[in-house]
Amino acid sequence: MSKNLRFKSSKLVDETYRISFKFNNKTYFGYKGDTLASALLANDVHLVGRSFKYHRPRGIMTAGSEEPNAIIQLHDNTSRTEPNVRATEIEIYEGLVASSQNCWPSVNFDIGGINNILSPILPAGFYYKTFMWPKSFWEKYEYFIRKSAGLGKSPKEADPDxxxxxxxxxxxxxxxxxxxxxxxxxxxxxxxxxxxxxxxxxxxxxxxxxxxxxxxxxxxxxxxxxxxxxxxxxxxxxxxxxxxxxxxxxxxxxxxxxxxxxxxxxxxxxxxxxxxxxxxxxxxxxxxxxxxxxIERPLIFDNNDRPGVLLSSAMKKYIDLYGVACGENNILFTNNDTAYETAMSMVQRGIKVNAIIDNREEIDSKLSYEIEKNNIRIFKGYTVVDTYGYKRISGLSIMELSKDGQKVIGKKIKLSCDSLGVSGGWTxxxxxxxxxxxxxxxxxxxxxxxxxxxxxxxxxxxxxxxxxxxxxxxxxxxxxxxxxxxxxxxxxxxxxxxxGINKSKRNIWLLPSDKILGKTKSFVDYQNDATAKDIKLALREGFRSIEHVKRYTTTGMGTDQGKLGNMHALGIISETAGTKMGEHGTTTFRPPYTPLTFGTIVGRNVGKFFDIVRRTPIHDWHVTNNAKFENVGQWKRAWYYPKVNENMNQAVQRESKAARDSAGILDASTLGKIDIQGTDASEFLNRVYTNAWSKLAIGKCRYGLMLNEDGMVYDDGVTTRLDENHYIMTTTTGGAANVLEKLEDYLQTEWPELDVYLSSVTDHYATISVCGPHSKKIVSKVIPDLDFSDEKFPHMSFKNTKIGQIKCRVMRISFTGEQSYEINIQSNYGKSVWKKCMEAGKDFNITPYGTETMHLLRAEKGFIIVGQDTDATMTPIDLQMDWIVSKKKYDFIGKRSLYRSDTIKDDRKQLVGLLTENPEEVLEEGAQIVADIKKSPIEMLGHVTSSYYSPNLNKSIALGVVKGGKKMLGQKLIIPMENKNINVTVADPVFLDKKGERLNAKL
Amino acid sequence: MFLINCPFCGEREQSEFKAGGEAHIERPKQPTELSDDEWAEFLFMRKNIKGVQFERWNHAHGCRKWFNIARDTSNDQIKAVYKMGEKPTVK
Missing domain, CATH: 3.50.50.60 (FAD/NAD(P)-binding domain)
Known part of the structure; x- marks a missing residue:
């Protein structure tokens, strides 16, 4: 293994710049300009990997990106290591570390090599055929199959590049x-x-x-x-x-x-x-x-995959560009003139050409005559029928081709070589x-x-x-x-x-052999170990389409996408099927041409840049006060504020209790806000919401439900009439962009006659919601000039006012069921007003609460969250919200769909409350709801959508959707869990303060 | 990724736009008078043709305007771009 096959003066290699590198734990030397492949060849290393299925020894085959065999694992650390790097493309550098793939314990002695001996029982479609039966055994096979699948190892740590x-x-x-x-x-x-x-x-x-x-x-x-x-x-x-x-x-x-x-x-x-x-x-x-x-084509003959078998053009490239001979005793095997150029390069450098085997009976080119003059044997009309050697080709045998090229005739001649260059023409x-x-x-x-x-x-x-x-x-x-x-x-x-060369060529897709096809291993796809035999088997089994044959035999499905052998596969198919080449077309070439690293694909969009992060103007305060955050769309929302030694549940229970017993404060800045203006604004709202808007007085707020044209709930929120022709709509946090887009769509395309203008003002305002029985006292301290009396400022109304010199809007609206005020102020004042509220609420146990508590509080009141309690299959009727659907309005988005035969069915999933038999038991959201546990298969009636332990009711509460649930009030149902069945009773979804008295409660 | 000639902004990359489905499906003026089948026709039925298809597009990351294009679905060639309410210039 210590031979040096490098000679002086090559085109690309700088012989003054020596580089050391490691391959399979052994140190080698190459020069600047070398690829890993050329450097290994210079060190007489051909064996670089094992094939995918049969674990046959494989060597470097090409000198470019089409390489099927010499794919290696680059780098030995866990962050940069990269599988399937083509040794023919990677340029060596000082300290390069590479190793062979798909072999254990080593490329020289690979246990998986047993597959080569077992190959008669591993035909095309082996996995499809074998592991389909018996069906239940798949789980047992899977582990072993997955273990043997795949080439190379992926990095385990983040990419540092x-x-x-x-x-x-x-x-x-x-x-x-x-x-x-x-x-x-x-x-x-x-x-x-x-x-x-x-x-x-x-x-x-x-x-x-x-x-x-x-x-x-x-x-x-x-x-x-x-x-x-x-x-x-x-x-x-x-x-x-x-x-x-x-x-x-x-x-x-x-x-x-x-x-x-x-x-x-x-x-x-x-x-x-x-x-x-x-x-x-x-x-x-x-x-x-x-x-x-x-790309030069290989030739398809028995054992055409041994290390030392290269494309003839690759051999020439290694000689002329890198100054590396692929062997000391070379044979070329060709069906066209290309190999003679390679032979010429060898002759010029004094590299031994033992023989040229040419499929053609007649050769007529200047180069071939020149080669003959150099006393190189040319076997005209011959083909290679077999090769010898295991980890490196050691020789081959040739036979004469019959006139029609379908058979071999005459006597077998054995020739020795340590390297074989093949040329099947060009693709x-x-x-x-x-x-x-x-x-x-x-x-x-x-x-x-x-x-x-x-x-x-x-x-x-x-x-x-x-x-x-x-x-x-x-x-x-x-x-x-x-x-x-x-x-x-x-x-x-x-x-x-x-x-010096001509175009003549004798094309034979699958070269004949003295053996029957079943006894040969003529590789068409080297990387995936698909042989000519496999392709013919696929045809025998009825596959005709090239795309099907490809998938059945895996021809062309490796990381090289079959750049070398796809044409032969096509050729063998059309020869066997008796069709004309060209009729089949080719398989589809898909991007990327050569594999890309994930890093290339994602570019800078990693870590902090993976997605946009939106923060509210009050975000810093939440951070300072130990908030845990939750992602809502791109927003970071305060989730809960744990005190020292408090877990999430404890924090949420405390926050929820405080909001009802004294006062709570919530950063609601993320809610979508759409400014609506124009003389037709009221008419527009009439058309987009299910309820009526024309009669809403200036200064009043109203809750609205928006449907899709199919009648399903799309979004909800409170809209306030600021002026005759001026409204501000709030949407859910996650739905803001989509709602605006939907409204714009209707305005521009269906109702261009309406005089309405929309603009998103979500980021323009900070929204601070103060709720609870003490809320009025707190906001009165923050805004002393405003009359907060129930008479002057009742529930569902709004006031324009000022905090200091700064204009703001205060809405008296509630998502918690408590008396509640929402201050909307220009974003940059958000944090200072929040602090003012905290200061003003000090004596009233004002408690900042996050989204989790907000969800709990609204669940106590049975208020839905669009997207949690609904999916795109819930109508307002399913939600028991018939009260919000106007019967008088002629039309609104989705109205007609509310009485389609499907939407009026009684057994649709409907929103109900669920109470557990054991009040301490909290259901899991997403859990299935059933009535009869004994029936098989068990009929699923619905699922739990929201579930909490309510500290204000001292029991577990849940919302869920149940088929025909509206009529099941008081009925017992079962939530089957992994290790127990939980008994629940269907209840009214409003658990707390059904009359809404807390909205005006006085302390 | 194709280029779309927004009638308000000019030629921009597809990633700036959002597709909005088949064009020229007008919302019925009097939905309440339609049968279930007629309403379903408006609501659900869309063509999916190989060849020139008329589509709604929105310049979502640009002027936010909706407009129509005529696109050959077999090769993504855009045959015409025209504003809402206008008639296509190709067939």
Missing amino acids: IYEHKYIHCDVLIIGAGISGIMAAKMSAKNGLKTLLVDEKSFLGGSSIYDNSEFSKINNQITSSWLEKEINEISKLENLEIKTRTSVAAFHGYNFLLARENLTDHLPMNQRENKIRHRLLKIRAKKVISATGA PAVHLFTQSGGKLKFRDDDQVFIPNKYPSDQLSIGSCNGDLSLEEITTNTILSVKKFLNINNTDYKTFEIIT
Whole structure:
């Protein structure tokens, strides 16, 4: 394992900068510029992981984001550790720690490897078939299945890194900085268009940047040198922004794209502090040019997955870009000319090519003749039928293909190798194009799907458009970009292209073997261990749709989304089913193109920035006075104010008692407040509330119930008539925004003839509610000039007044059933008025209470809370609130629905009071209510919606909804709990002060 | 995420808007005179077509105005944007 397969002078690697890293607890060395994959290969490490299902040893297969096998666990700490990182993408840095996934105890000796031996009994659909039966056993299987499912480990602590989102607007976005992308960027930027060029790699130039043989030339210059000059030129262009390490994740409609810019993953840990790790770019481009290139196809033959088997183009890349040979005794296996370029790179560097196996019987390209001249054996018309070696390929056997390519004939020849490069031709990377809604067409000549119909202002160029030769790429790029961007002049005139390769190809989706298919393991999806056999099994079992075959066999469902093998799956399906390729279409490519970290997705919206927090003007006082808070929508509301050694229950009991016996004070600033003005304001309220409003006198308040058009209770609150054409409506805290939106909707769309104006004034006023028998004395002290006598200031009325110089409104309204005054004052005076009230109430045991006590007090009075005692299925009639529904009004929102056949049924769930047999027993909110416990299945009649222990009544009280509950007064029902049944009696929902005498009580 | 050309503010991103369902369903002027079926037709029945659909949208995080759009549901192309009370310019 200590071999060094690195040679000098490569394109990307800085040999003066040595980096140490750890893989599976062993220290290795690489150089700056290396990916983890290239550094491991340089150390002759191929075995990097175990496959998902059979735990077969797997090695590095590619040199890019399409990698299916070399996915590793990065970092060994619990906060940064990250699963499924592609070793082919991560650039090494000093101190990098990585390990293999899906193996135990180690990648070299993995217990799960037993699955490989058991594979005959683990066919496609194994889990579906086996664990469905017997049904009741699922609970027993689940634990083991879950344990073996999933790749890698997720971090257990909060992510310490910083992420952000950024919007970018540009004229032209070019995805991919290969040769066609570079050319397009130059044409676009030089013509004054604001251009953004992104590439997922750390360098520009794509695969042409290491195309440095005499056999590939543009205008008499070696392709890579020509391209280098181009890159040099565009990097100086003003209109052009270039982003490397930036992977486009999603291409949505309207040319809206998401890209992840990777800013620090390649830096040593000590250089990352306080820097943004990933940036999610939200790009709006007027025009998009996709130049995403093509992905080389593997070949499908028996045991094609052994460590040491790589794509031939990846081998070339490791040689030319990183200066790393993948083996010392290489064999190439191909059905087209690509592998000869790899062979040429090896020959140039003196790396041994043992043989080339070519499916084709005839080969006619300059490069192939050159290779033959170098005394390299070429087996024409042959195929690999098997490979040997377990943790590393050690050899293979080949046989001759029959004329039709369906069988193998002749004698088996064994060859030795330590590395095998495969090439099955190229697949245009159309993932982003199809994400955007683009439609593909199938090209029969070379079996590729290429873009056909563009759904937005976009263009595909280069090999992702099916232009696979250098000549096509250059010529077509210029022509199509000129037309697309409406450009007349470019720097590009004529191109003289020299290449050593031709387009000829002999495509066989599933290569024949001397063994029967059932005895082979020809992998189509390496990551998910789906074989050709599995796909054929799925077809035999009746699956026809590619989407169904995909799900049944899990082909293409790994983290790589089957970038390598999906085409073969399609090919095998159409061959087996006898249909034409292209008819099936492809499976759906979904975003993201490569996985995104959660951090990238959420950006800065974490911690304090996760959601907006709204605080009342009196918030600080609550904090100082030890309030516990509850979230109501975005609001922080004081929940209860525990004294030292008091728990929640004790605090609430004390607060509730004080509010009724002496005085309580509540911060009600969060209630929604809508200012309503206009000559038709009264008519408007008539239409939106169930009760009548026209006759409400100026200075009076009224409770209103608002329905949806379907008759269900939507919101409630008190509205006050401030003037002839001026009202202020209060809504529930959580419903404020929705109510305003709903009212605006009706005003703008249904009743535009009404002269009414709405504005939200929720945040403009602080609302302080003082209640209890002493409340009048307290508010009189705070506002001495105002006459608070019952005659002058009766219940359900309001006064304009002043505290000092500051105008305020005082409403005498009550949600607790106690005499109660609500002071509304400009927000910034809220806290000082609150303090004044506290000061004034000192002698009267004024007690601040929170939402919990408020809920308890209103429950004693049977007042509903919309959203707690109601859901979207309760009409006012169900709530026993018939009194608030006007019989006289011709229409209001929801009126017609109140006498639909469904809403007039007697057995609807209706709101009732519930009293427990044992007055100390407090019911659980949400508990089910039943009548007959013996019947099976037990019929659920309803559930408990509110439940408290009332300190004022000294017993447990509850509200609930019960089918036909209105008629059940006095009836006994049962609340079945986990370990007991609680007996309850249906009662009137008003538990306290049924006559409302406390509203005017005098002490 | 598409762009909507608010008739009051101009082109803005979809995230500023709130969809409000099918357009041109007028609230009956005299609901009390409708049968249950007729009322249910207004209340519940909505089209869900593939092709050009007329929809109500609200510029919720902008001018708060309601307006209509004609959107092709198969590709999200917006064929027309028009104010409340106006007739669509496309079919």
